[in-house]
Amino acid sequence: MVTVALPDTWSYAVRVPHDPRAARVVRMTVRAALSGHGMADMLDVVELLTSELVTNAYRHTKGPASLRLTAVGDGRLRVGVWDSSPHIPAPFDEPPGVRVPPVPLAPAGAEGGRGLFLVQQYATAWGGWSLGEGLFGRGAGKLLWFEV
Template sequence: MPETEPWEYTLYIPNDVRAVTVSRRTLRLILTVHGLIGLVDTAELLASELVANAVRHTKGPAALRVCWSGGVLRIGAWDTDPGPPEPPGELERLGDAEEGRGMALVRACSDLWGWQPLTRNGNRGKYVWCELTSAA
């Protein structure tokens, strides 16, 4: 049974491709402990795409943020590039393309997504987020 009280976690990660796996496994543990196992598979996919973009397209550190409030799970990634993410294409049109599917997957698999410029600890960057609504 999912919790009704809001909660939030932030995982600070280095610019390292292994951060995607660490983020995904950490997210799975958080959601399992909070009784949100039904959201794990989709949430892992979304977090993987957001963190992979943060690590692949920037040079600095990043952070994964996971929040639960009012039956909505928000997953976001902060990175040091203040520019907007690439606009998502149509998933069907991307086919077997090696690049460019990340934000299309985020748009297709989440209930809502967006981004905003953000400053953290004196560093400029952006925060890209998406939301999943619990069916429970």
């Protein structure tokens, strides 16, 4: 009998339309991928942070978004979210590894404004790259990422 050892590095990519259900779709994708790869211990954090970034992509752009989940080895997971806006919000606008003061927390009762604060609290690393304005005035966008 032959035994197959699964690699500790893998990657999944999902493109989601500009749709209010996009965050739910990526939460289900994250849950399936991490559960299937024995990474359920980090599921809640990854699901929350991924949902926050995809929700921001929906709220602040008019185009689709893409999600990439990558197991980079040693039990680490990198999550990247691309959207069509070139604007990089704090704390993603600093070079990787630079710790900045926490993003101000939204006032009590506010409907938003906590997602990037949560990334700072729960991710071990994060960053972002602007991909520029693109052709014909259409945004090439940005990529925001975090690791846990």
